[in-house]
Amino acid sequence: MRCSCCQKELINSLTLQELFFSSSQRCYHCEQLFSKIDQAQVCPGCGRPNSTELCQDCCLWQQELGFVMRNFSLFSYNEGFRQWIETYKFMGDYRTRGAFVLELTEALQKYQEYLICPLPLSKERFEQRGFNQVRGCLDLTKRSYELLLKRSELAPQSEKSREERLQMKQPFELNVPIEKIRNQKVLLVDDVYTTGRTLFHGAELLYKSGAETVKSLTFAR
Structure with a gap:
Protein backbone atom coordinates (compact mmCIF):
# COMPACT_ATOMS: atom_id res chain seq x y z
CA MET A 1 0.00 0.00 0.00
CA ARG A 2 1.36 3.41 -1.00
CA CYS A 3 0.58 6.96 0.03
CA SER A 4 -1.91 8.42 -2.46
CA CYS A 5 0.11 11.63 -2.48
CA CYS A 6 3.86 10.95 -2.39
CA GLN A 7 3.62 7.26 -3.43
CA LYS A 8 5.97 6.13 -0.68
CA GLU A 9 5.36 2.69 0.83
CA LEU A 10 2.70 3.16 3.46
CA ILE A 11 1.60 -0.08 5.03
CA ASN A 12 4.73 -0.69 7.12
CA SER A 13 4.53 2.72 8.79
CA LEU A 14 0.79 2.86 9.50
CA THR A 15 -0.38 3.05 13.09
CA LEU A 16 -3.45 1.01 14.08
CA GLN A 17 -5.51 4.19 14.19
CA GLU A 18 -4.43 5.16 10.65
CA LEU A 19 -4.98 1.63 9.36
CA PHE A 20 -8.55 1.26 10.62
CA PHE A 21 -9.90 4.80 10.85
CA SER A 22 -8.17 6.90 8.19
CA SER A 23 -9.95 7.27 4.86
CA SER A 24 -7.40 9.50 3.16
CA GLN A 25 -4.76 6.86 2.28
CA ARG A 26 -2.11 9.53 2.85
CA CYS A 27 1.00 9.06 4.96
CA TYR A 28 1.38 11.09 8.14
CA HIS A 29 3.55 13.70 6.45
CA CYS A 30 1.19 14.23 3.51
CA GLU A 31 -1.87 14.24 5.78
CA GLN A 32 -0.47 17.36 7.42
CA LEU A 33 -0.44 19.20 4.09
CA PHE A 34 -4.22 19.46 3.84
CA SER A 35 -6.74 21.25 6.05
CA LYS A 36 -10.36 20.47 5.18
CA ILE A 37 -12.78 23.38 5.08
CA ASP A 38 -15.74 23.22 7.46
CA GLN A 39 -18.59 23.50 4.97
CA ALA A 40 -20.98 24.69 7.70
CA GLN A 41 -18.87 27.83 8.10
CA VAL A 42 -18.34 29.15 4.58
CA CYS A 43 -19.60 31.96 2.36
CA PRO A 44 -22.49 30.49 0.32
CA GLY A 45 -21.09 32.17 -2.79
CA CYS A 46 -17.35 31.58 -3.02
CA GLY A 47 -16.81 29.04 -0.24
CA ARG A 48 -14.56 31.36 1.76
CA PRO A 49 -13.94 29.77 5.20
CA ASN A 50 -15.32 31.40 8.34
CA SER A 51 -17.90 33.49 6.52
CA THR A 52 -21.43 32.13 6.82
CA GLU A 53 -23.07 35.02 4.93
CA LEU A 54 -22.40 36.27 1.42
CA CYS A 55 -18.99 37.96 1.61
CA GLN A 56 -18.18 41.41 0.26
CA ASP A 57 -16.48 40.03 -2.84
CA CYS A 58 -19.51 37.92 -3.73
CA CYS A 59 -21.84 40.88 -3.19
CA LEU A 60 -19.74 42.84 -5.68
CA TRP A 61 -19.79 39.96 -8.20
CA GLN A 62 -23.55 39.72 -7.84
CA GLN A 63 -23.92 43.44 -8.36
CA GLU A 64 -21.65 43.44 -11.43
CA LEU A 65 -22.67 40.17 -13.11
CA GLY A 66 -26.06 39.35 -11.65
CA PHE A 67 -25.05 36.01 -10.11
CA VAL A 68 -22.74 34.38 -7.58
CA MET A 69 -20.65 31.30 -8.21
CA ARG A 70 -21.82 28.81 -5.53
CA ASN A 71 -18.30 27.46 -5.23
CA PHE A 72 -17.33 24.39 -3.20
CA SER A 73 -13.70 24.06 -2.07
CA ALA A 107 -17.48 15.78 -3.43
CA LEU A 108 -18.36 15.01 -7.04
CA GLN A 109 -21.16 12.72 -5.89
CA LYS A 110 -23.14 15.86 -5.07
CA TYR A 111 -23.16 16.86 -8.75
CA GLN A 112 -24.60 13.79 -10.45
CA GLU A 113 -26.80 15.83 -12.81
CA TYR A 114 -24.00 18.19 -13.85
CA LEU A 115 -21.64 18.22 -16.81
CA ILE A 116 -18.18 18.27 -15.24
CA CYS A 117 -15.91 20.76 -17.00
CA PRO A 118 -12.26 21.17 -15.93
CA LEU A 119 -10.94 24.61 -16.76
CA PRO A 120 -8.59 24.27 -19.74
CA LEU A 121 -5.01 25.36 -20.21
CA SER A 122 -3.97 27.17 -23.35
CA LYS A 123 -2.26 25.03 -25.97
CA GLU A 124 1.05 26.71 -25.19
CA ARG A 125 0.73 26.17 -21.44
CA PHE A 126 -0.29 22.51 -21.91
CA GLU A 127 2.72 21.84 -24.14
CA GLN A 128 5.00 23.52 -21.62
CA ARG A 129 3.65 21.63 -18.58
CA GLY A 130 2.79 18.37 -20.32
CA PHE A 131 -0.51 17.86 -18.50
CA ASN A 132 -3.60 19.66 -17.23
CA GLN A 133 -3.34 19.58 -13.43
CA VAL A 134 -7.13 19.51 -12.91
CA ARG A 135 -7.79 16.74 -15.43
CA GLY A 136 -4.98 14.71 -13.89
CA CYS A 137 -6.83 14.66 -10.57
CA LEU A 138 -10.25 14.11 -12.14
CA ASP A 139 -9.02 11.11 -14.13
CA LEU A 140 -8.45 9.17 -10.90
CA THR A 141 -12.06 9.70 -9.75
CA LYS A 142 -13.35 7.76 -12.78
CA ARG A 143 -15.98 10.48 -13.22
CA SER A 144 -16.45 11.49 -16.86
CA TYR A 145 -15.97 15.12 -17.82
CA GLU A 146 -16.51 17.34 -20.83
CA LEU A 147 -14.04 19.76 -22.45
CA LEU A 148 -16.63 22.47 -23.01
CA LEU A 149 -14.17 25.37 -23.13
CA LYS A 150 -10.86 26.18 -24.74
CA ARG A 151 -8.46 28.88 -23.72
CA SER A 152 -6.30 31.41 -25.51
CA GLU A 153 -2.74 32.06 -24.39
CA LEU A 154 -2.37 34.49 -21.50
CA ALA A 155 0.28 35.16 -18.89
CA PRO A 156 0.13 32.63 -16.01
CA GLN A 157 -2.35 33.62 -13.31
CA SER A 158 0.22 32.90 -10.60
CA GLU A 159 2.31 35.78 -11.94
CA LYS A 160 -0.51 38.33 -11.75
CA SER A 161 -1.53 40.63 -8.93
CA ARG A 162 -5.10 40.59 -7.62
CA GLU A 163 -5.89 43.76 -9.58
CA GLU A 164 -4.48 42.27 -12.79
CA ARG A 165 -6.53 39.10 -12.30
CA LEU A 166 -9.74 41.07 -11.83
CA GLN A 167 -9.12 43.10 -14.99
CA MET A 168 -8.34 40.03 -17.10
CA LYS A 169 -10.17 39.82 -20.43
CA GLN A 170 -12.34 36.84 -21.36
CA PRO A 171 -9.86 33.98 -21.98
CA PHE A 172 -12.35 31.31 -23.04
CA GLU A 173 -14.40 30.31 -26.04
CA LEU A 174 -16.67 27.34 -26.59
CA ASN A 175 -15.06 24.06 -27.55
CA VAL A 176 -18.37 22.30 -28.35
CA PRO A 177 -21.55 23.16 -30.27
CA ILE A 178 -23.81 25.45 -28.29
CA GLU A 179 -26.49 22.71 -28.24
CA LYS A 180 -24.23 20.72 -25.90
CA ILE A 181 -24.57 23.40 -23.24
CA ARG A 182 -28.09 24.72 -23.66
CA ASN A 183 -30.33 23.94 -20.64
CA GLN A 184 -27.54 21.99 -18.93
CA LYS A 185 -26.16 22.18 -15.41
CA VAL A 186 -22.39 22.65 -15.47
CA LEU A 187 -19.76 22.26 -12.76
CA LEU A 188 -16.50 24.06 -13.47
CA VAL A 189 -13.49 22.51 -11.75
CA ASP A 190 -10.23 24.33 -11.03
CA ASP A 191 -7.32 23.93 -8.65
CA VAL A 192 -7.47 27.14 -6.57
CA TYR A 193 -10.12 29.80 -6.05
CA THR A 194 -8.22 33.08 -5.67
CA THR A 195 -10.24 36.06 -6.89
CA GLY A 196 -12.72 33.91 -8.81
CA ARG A 197 -12.19 35.92 -12.00
CA THR A 198 -11.30 32.92 -14.17
CA LEU A 199 -14.27 30.89 -12.94
CA PHE A 200 -16.63 33.81 -13.48
CA HIS A 201 -15.34 34.19 -17.04
CA GLY A 202 -16.16 30.55 -17.69
CA ALA A 203 -19.58 30.87 -16.07
CA GLU A 204 -20.42 34.04 -18.02
CA LEU A 205 -19.71 32.33 -21.33
CA LEU A 206 -21.70 29.24 -20.38
CA TYR A 207 -24.69 31.27 -19.23
CA LYS A 208 -24.60 33.26 -22.48
CA SER A 209 -24.60 29.91 -24.30
CA GLY A 210 -27.79 28.84 -22.56
CA ALA A 211 -26.60 26.87 -19.52
CA GLU A 212 -29.29 26.50 -16.87
CA THR A 213 -26.92 26.52 -13.86
CA VAL A 214 -23.18 26.95 -13.42
CA LYS A 215 -21.39 26.14 -10.17
CA SER A 216 -17.74 25.46 -9.38
CA LEU A 217 -15.56 23.13 -7.37
CA THR A 218 -11.96 23.95 -6.50
CA PHE A 219 -9.34 21.96 -4.67
CA ALA A 220 -8.49 24.90 -2.40
CA ARG A 221 -9.79 28.30 -1.34
Whole structure:
Protein backbone atom coordinates (compact mmCIF):
# COMPACT_ATOMS: atom_id res chain seq x y z
CA MET A 1 0.00 0.00 0.00
CA ARG A 2 1.36 3.41 -1.00
CA CYS A 3 0.58 6.96 0.03
CA SER A 4 -1.91 8.42 -2.46
CA CYS A 5 0.11 11.63 -2.48
CA CYS A 6 3.86 10.95 -2.39
CA GLN A 7 3.62 7.26 -3.43
CA LYS A 8 5.97 6.13 -0.68
CA GLU A 9 5.36 2.69 0.83
CA LEU A 10 2.70 3.16 3.46
CA ILE A 11 1.60 -0.08 5.03
CA ASN A 12 4.73 -0.69 7.12
CA SER A 13 4.53 2.72 8.79
CA LEU A 14 0.79 2.86 9.50
CA THR A 15 -0.38 3.05 13.09
CA LEU A 16 -3.45 1.01 14.08
CA GLN A 17 -5.51 4.19 14.19
CA GLU A 18 -4.43 5.16 10.65
CA LEU A 19 -4.98 1.63 9.36
CA PHE A 20 -8.55 1.26 10.62
CA PHE A 21 -9.90 4.80 10.85
CA SER A 22 -8.17 6.90 8.19
CA SER A 23 -9.95 7.27 4.86
CA SER A 24 -7.40 9.50 3.16
CA GLN A 25 -4.76 6.86 2.28
CA ARG A 26 -2.11 9.53 2.85
CA CYS A 27 1.00 9.06 4.96
CA TYR A 28 1.38 11.09 8.14
CA HIS A 29 3.55 13.70 6.45
CA CYS A 30 1.19 14.23 3.51
CA GLU A 31 -1.87 14.24 5.78
CA GLN A 32 -0.47 17.36 7.42
CA LEU A 33 -0.44 19.20 4.09
CA PHE A 34 -4.22 19.46 3.84
CA SER A 35 -6.74 21.25 6.05
CA LYS A 36 -10.36 20.47 5.18
CA ILE A 37 -12.78 23.38 5.08
CA ASP A 38 -15.74 23.22 7.46
CA GLN A 39 -18.59 23.50 4.97
CA ALA A 40 -20.98 24.69 7.70
CA GLN A 41 -18.87 27.83 8.10
CA VAL A 42 -18.34 29.15 4.58
CA CYS A 43 -19.60 31.96 2.36
CA PRO A 44 -22.49 30.49 0.32
CA GLY A 45 -21.09 32.17 -2.79
CA CYS A 46 -17.35 31.58 -3.02
CA GLY A 47 -16.81 29.04 -0.24
CA ARG A 48 -14.56 31.36 1.76
CA PRO A 49 -13.94 29.77 5.20
CA ASN A 50 -15.32 31.40 8.34
CA SER A 51 -17.90 33.49 6.52
CA THR A 52 -21.43 32.13 6.82
CA GLU A 53 -23.07 35.02 4.93
CA LEU A 54 -22.40 36.27 1.42
CA CYS A 55 -18.99 37.96 1.61
CA GLN A 56 -18.18 41.41 0.26
CA ASP A 57 -16.48 40.03 -2.84
CA CYS A 58 -19.51 37.92 -3.73
CA CYS A 59 -21.84 40.88 -3.19
CA LEU A 60 -19.74 42.84 -5.68
CA TRP A 61 -19.79 39.96 -8.20
CA GLN A 62 -23.55 39.72 -7.84
CA GLN A 63 -23.92 43.44 -8.36
CA GLU A 64 -21.65 43.44 -11.43
CA LEU A 65 -22.67 40.17 -13.11
CA GLY A 66 -26.06 39.35 -11.65
CA PHE A 67 -25.05 36.01 -10.11
CA VAL A 68 -22.74 34.38 -7.58
CA MET A 69 -20.65 31.30 -8.21
CA ARG A 70 -21.82 28.81 -5.53
CA ASN A 71 -18.30 27.46 -5.23
CA PHE A 72 -17.33 24.39 -3.20
CA SER A 73 -13.70 24.06 -2.07
CA LEU A 74 -12.14 21.01 -0.45
CA PHE A 75 -9.22 22.55 1.45
CA SER A 76 -7.87 25.81 2.79
CA TYR A 77 -5.00 27.25 0.80
CA ASN A 78 -2.37 27.00 3.52
CA GLU A 79 1.37 26.45 3.42
CA GLY A 80 0.93 22.69 3.15
CA PHE A 81 -1.38 22.93 0.14
CA ARG A 82 1.02 25.42 -1.44
CA GLN A 83 3.82 22.86 -1.07
CA TRP A 84 1.70 20.18 -2.74
CA ILE A 85 0.67 22.33 -5.69
CA GLU A 86 4.24 23.53 -6.15
CA THR A 87 5.39 19.92 -6.40
CA TYR A 88 2.54 18.76 -8.62
CA LYS A 89 1.68 21.69 -10.85
CA PHE A 90 4.93 23.60 -11.18
CA MET A 91 7.58 20.92 -10.63
CA GLY A 92 5.57 18.37 -12.61
CA ASP A 93 5.56 15.44 -10.17
CA TYR A 94 2.53 13.69 -11.69
CA ARG A 95 2.58 10.95 -9.04
CA THR A 96 1.13 13.36 -6.49
CA ARG A 97 -2.11 13.90 -8.44
CA GLY A 98 -3.86 11.30 -6.28
CA ALA A 99 -3.27 13.24 -3.07
CA PHE A 100 -6.97 13.69 -2.27
CA VAL A 101 -8.74 11.42 -4.74
CA LEU A 102 -11.11 10.11 -2.06
CA GLU A 103 -12.24 13.59 -1.00
CA LEU A 104 -12.62 14.70 -4.62
CA THR A 105 -14.61 11.60 -5.58
CA GLU A 106 -16.93 12.10 -2.62
CA ALA A 107 -17.48 15.78 -3.43
CA LEU A 108 -18.36 15.01 -7.04
CA GLN A 109 -21.16 12.72 -5.89
CA LYS A 110 -23.14 15.86 -5.07
CA TYR A 111 -23.16 16.86 -8.75
CA GLN A 112 -24.60 13.79 -10.45
CA GLU A 113 -26.80 15.83 -12.81
CA TYR A 114 -24.00 18.19 -13.85
CA LEU A 115 -21.64 18.22 -16.81
CA ILE A 116 -18.18 18.27 -15.24
CA CYS A 117 -15.91 20.76 -17.00
CA PRO A 118 -12.26 21.17 -15.93
CA LEU A 119 -10.94 24.61 -16.76
CA PRO A 120 -8.59 24.27 -19.74
CA LEU A 121 -5.01 25.36 -20.21
CA SER A 122 -3.97 27.17 -23.35
CA LYS A 123 -2.26 25.03 -25.97
CA GLU A 124 1.05 26.71 -25.19
CA ARG A 125 0.73 26.17 -21.44
CA PHE A 126 -0.29 22.51 -21.91
CA GLU A 127 2.72 21.84 -24.14
CA GLN A 128 5.00 23.52 -21.62
CA ARG A 129 3.65 21.63 -18.58
CA GLY A 130 2.79 18.37 -20.32
CA PHE A 131 -0.51 17.86 -18.50
CA ASN A 132 -3.60 19.66 -17.23
CA GLN A 133 -3.34 19.58 -13.43
CA VAL A 134 -7.13 19.51 -12.91
CA ARG A 135 -7.79 16.74 -15.43
CA GLY A 136 -4.98 14.71 -13.89
CA CYS A 137 -6.83 14.66 -10.57
CA LEU A 138 -10.25 14.11 -12.14
CA ASP A 139 -9.02 11.11 -14.13
CA LEU A 140 -8.45 9.17 -10.90
CA THR A 141 -12.06 9.70 -9.75
CA LYS A 142 -13.35 7.76 -12.78
CA ARG A 143 -15.98 10.48 -13.22
CA SER A 144 -16.45 11.49 -16.86
CA TYR A 145 -15.97 15.12 -17.82
CA GLU A 146 -16.51 17.34 -20.83
CA LEU A 147 -14.04 19.76 -22.45
CA LEU A 148 -16.63 22.47 -23.01
CA LEU A 149 -14.17 25.37 -23.13
CA LYS A 150 -10.86 26.18 -24.74
CA ARG A 151 -8.46 28.88 -23.72
CA SER A 152 -6.30 31.41 -25.51
CA GLU A 153 -2.74 32.06 -24.39
CA LEU A 154 -2.37 34.49 -21.50
CA ALA A 155 0.28 35.16 -18.89
CA PRO A 156 0.13 32.63 -16.01
CA GLN A 157 -2.35 33.62 -13.31
CA SER A 158 0.22 32.90 -10.60
CA GLU A 159 2.31 35.78 -11.94
CA LYS A 160 -0.51 38.33 -11.75
CA SER A 161 -1.53 40.63 -8.93
CA ARG A 162 -5.10 40.59 -7.62
CA GLU A 163 -5.89 43.76 -9.58
CA GLU A 164 -4.48 42.27 -12.79
CA ARG A 165 -6.53 39.10 -12.30
CA LEU A 166 -9.74 41.07 -11.83
CA GLN A 167 -9.12 43.10 -14.99
CA MET A 168 -8.34 40.03 -17.10
CA LYS A 169 -10.17 39.82 -20.43
CA GLN A 170 -12.34 36.84 -21.36
CA PRO A 171 -9.86 33.98 -21.98
CA PHE A 172 -12.35 31.31 -23.04
CA GLU A 173 -14.40 30.31 -26.04
CA LEU A 174 -16.67 27.34 -26.59
CA ASN A 175 -15.06 24.06 -27.55
CA VAL A 176 -18.37 22.30 -28.35
CA PRO A 177 -21.55 23.16 -30.27
CA ILE A 178 -23.81 25.45 -28.29
CA GLU A 179 -26.49 22.71 -28.24
CA LYS A 180 -24.23 20.72 -25.90
CA ILE A 181 -24.57 23.40 -23.24
CA ARG A 182 -28.09 24.72 -23.66
CA ASN A 183 -30.33 23.94 -20.64
CA GLN A 184 -27.54 21.99 -18.93
CA LYS A 185 -26.16 22.18 -15.41
CA VAL A 186 -22.39 22.65 -15.47
CA LEU A 187 -19.76 22.26 -12.76
CA LEU A 188 -16.50 24.06 -13.47
CA VAL A 189 -13.49 22.51 -11.75
CA ASP A 190 -10.23 24.33 -11.03
CA ASP A 191 -7.32 23.93 -8.65
CA VAL A 192 -7.47 27.14 -6.57
CA TYR A 193 -10.12 29.80 -6.05
CA THR A 194 -8.22 33.08 -5.67
CA THR A 195 -10.24 36.06 -6.89
CA GLY A 196 -12.72 33.91 -8.81
CA ARG A 197 -12.19 35.92 -12.00
CA THR A 198 -11.30 32.92 -14.17
CA LEU A 199 -14.27 30.89 -12.94
CA PHE A 200 -16.63 33.81 -13.48
CA HIS A 201 -15.34 34.19 -17.04
CA GLY A 202 -16.16 30.55 -17.69
CA ALA A 203 -19.58 30.87 -16.07
CA GLU A 204 -20.42 34.04 -18.02
CA LEU A 205 -19.71 32.33 -21.33
CA LEU A 206 -21.70 29.24 -20.38
CA TYR A 207 -24.69 31.27 -19.23
CA LYS A 208 -24.60 33.26 -22.48
CA SER A 209 -24.60 29.91 -24.30
CA GLY A 210 -27.79 28.84 -22.56
CA ALA A 211 -26.60 26.87 -19.52
CA GLU A 212 -29.29 26.50 -16.87
CA THR A 213 -26.92 26.52 -13.86
CA VAL A 214 -23.18 26.95 -13.42
CA LYS A 215 -21.39 26.14 -10.17
CA SER A 216 -17.74 25.46 -9.38
CA LEU A 217 -15.56 23.13 -7.37
CA THR A 218 -11.96 23.95 -6.50
CA PHE A 219 -9.34 21.96 -4.67
CA ALA A 220 -8.49 24.90 -2.40
CA ARG A 221 -9.79 28.30 -1.34
